[in-house]
Amino acid sequence: MSASSPERENASAREAAILGGDTVNPDYIIKAPGPIKMRTVDLNVYYGSNRAIKDISLQIAERHVTALMGPSGCGKSTFLRALNRMHDMTPSARITGSVFIGDEEIFAPGVDLVHLRQRVGMVFQRPNPFPSSIFENVAYGLRVQGGYTQRQIAERVERSLRSAALWDEVKDRMNASALSLSGGQQQRLCIARALAVEPEVILMDEPASALDPIATLKIEELIDELKQEYTIVIVTHNLQQAARVSQYTGFFLTGNLIEFNLTPDMFARPQDKRTEDFITGRFG
Amino acid sequence: MGSIAERIALPKRGQRPPGDMRSSRRARARLWDRVMTGVIWGIVIFLAALLLAFVLYALIQGVSMLSLKFVFGADTSGTLVGPFLFNTFYILIASLLICVPIAVFGAVYLVEYARQGVITTVLRFATETLAGVPSIVLALFGFLVFVTNFGSGTRLGFTRIAGILTLVILNLPLMLRVCEDALRSVPRELREASAALGATKYQTIWRVMMPVALPALTTGVILTAGKMIGETAALIYTAGGSAAVNNWFSLDPRLPGATLTIYLYELHAEGVVANAAQIQNGIVALLVIILLVFNLGLRWLAGRISRRLAGATK
């Protein structure tokens, strides 16, 4: 294998063009106008010695949908999980930098993790309902907090299920097992469950990737409605979904935030070559 | 499909308990979390300490008896345990020699060849029920079959082979389950990769699966062997005559083969030997040492084997 055959040179040039190393142009990352709900400052996430997230600073606008997109393994899920400190569950994860919700730094010592997670809720890629009834699933967050009467819980459950557009389908079988629902319904149940806690921010990690197109459509409509009340950050590998659903989009690649812009601008006039390559389908 | 807004009429945020009540509830939840975590830590440390206490007690009480003469010698008055030690290992090794191949082949069969049918289910059910039979019942059964020949005139007497066969029957279900689990723990991708490379099922099993399953297999065999060493009820009724003193290290399976644990019980129940209490202490200490050597020592060995097979570079 000669070291300098033309094919090999082309291949490595292509790789270099695509990945572009770790060079990031900070001009490509805009500051969202309007009130900011959460922001990160030079956030790094290490798994052991592997640096999965590299110096990310971005802002999440209040009551808007911010989409994070990129090819598999680019770190977007890792970034998302840092926002509600889910990495605390992983012993090998180490975080430097800051994340603010409003003015509060969430990694400060003495921060109430329980309170943080009640303010910043999460919906996961695969629906993960508890093996109990539909009612109890949605009521879980309230029971865990304590202090609600049965009546308040019932009201809140109904409201959340309505908000998740699931109420009509399950109102007659609230005591049925949550596992008897279809995949799309289970995911909406998980959304209702997260809504019941009345968070300020909802993080969604590829919420529709495990679902069929119709269920996906329903969830996208839901997100569009929810943004009136909630700040939403959604991770997706589906470009069209990001374009449909979000007002702001960030493009991740190998742990770097390459570009962050208003969604229409990002898709119409991507500034970084790599963003353009991704959008036009050159890779990922 | 009307607009989603029409259908769900997204309402405003609802009532929640006032701020300080909420944070005091959170504080309560956190306190409870810490208390129960502490309780659980306490329980685990307590259990570990208890085990340590048991082991230390047994060792301290009896270690003074453990001279080479005591452990390996034999005399007519029964103050030395050499014959019993020999019997313990004789019966153990013979049982393993019979039990392990049957279990390994049986497990290979169950994992690789058996189809999900009525027969397999019945087989499994029968194995598990056999595993549930208490050892004392099997001991009595072994007595009848191997020792007294169902009460007919010819009495076969207590023999090592009777003990070995009873022990095999007693432990085969467990060994089978252990081997099966070890084989099933081999990732499916490995089997598929081997098959995709053109290997026959036989080659896949012996060249790919066995080495990978070997650590789990070894641990399982060691565990079962540990159980076999400790098995007493079954052996008292099949192998348990007093051990001969002259040429006690003979390999004849027709001789009676009282093991260490059997002798321990006899000393406790009948105690006709002088300083029976001391001898008991010594046997207990010896048994604990054997147990420790087995579990910890062979665990280390299994780790070495798996590291070599996984191709460690160091």
Place this chain on the structure above:
Amino acid sequence: MSIGALAQVRWPFLLGAFIVLVVFSAAGLHIVGGKAWRERMNKASAIAGAAVLIIAMAAILFFVGGSAYQTFTDYHVSLPAFFFGTTWNPDEKQVGALIMILGSITATVLAIAVATPLSVATAMYVTDIAPTWAKRLIQPILELFAGIPSVVYGFLGIQLIVPLVRNTYNGIAGGFLYAGFGVIAAALVLTFMILPTVTTLSIDALNAVPNGLREASLALGATRWQTLWRTLLPAGASGIFTGVILGMGRAIGETLAVAFVIGSNPNSFPIGFSSAYPYIVFRPTSTITVQLFQDFKEAPHGSLNYDAIWTLAFVLLLITLGLVIASRWISSRSAYRVAAE
């Protein structure tokens, strides 16, 4: 001894040798023979293996049951007399087994009551609370607990646990009233013996709960303890329960360890009540297994004692088989299967 006499007398050994030979040659043919052979061997092995096991199980059941039955036919002992009689003196034609049955059940129930919380706590520790170094220590600790021979447990029981029970009871009672032998000591010894079983199965049950549930619960703002108590334990409950049932089976079948500490008196109730402080008394008693173990040596073949022993054995067999069936039924209903079967 001539071949003929050998064949006549040692038939069990010959049968055993024959079976072993068949198994090995089947395995050998499997390896060496061609594909056609293997197909035929598959089916044949399955049927043969199943047949052998079924025959063995049936043999045990029928033989034990048959002998058990003889107590009631040959010696005209009535069923109530056997199961509810409290005097066990076979030489005097008294075979009341109530005390042994009570002893077994009491010791088992007490042992499970103590062992289950300890085991579940340990399981929760291993799956969710322990740091990595501690997790690696627990495995050998459990294996050591499991590996201690039953006679050693009996020995430790009589040296450490019986005095403990004795001193505690007499301390509370304020005088020397009780020597310490009985169901309490037996239950404590049994607790340690069944701990590994229940703990290991509980660990498997908790590990089988998908990690997504842990994440979902934590993401909703629950503390780790709330996650364990409200989500993980209920989700793993059937697996834990299976462990409890199997632990019960182990406890009720244990012989030697109990024999050291139970007191071996088949004619005195395990627990009694008195009008004097402290109102509850414990007495040296017996269990089914211990009685089986001790009487069998002496019982002449065909005597009442002999038959009664087989009846006891049959009762024990039924109980343990019932427990095995119960455990299989429970584990088939679990929401999260522990192992694919």
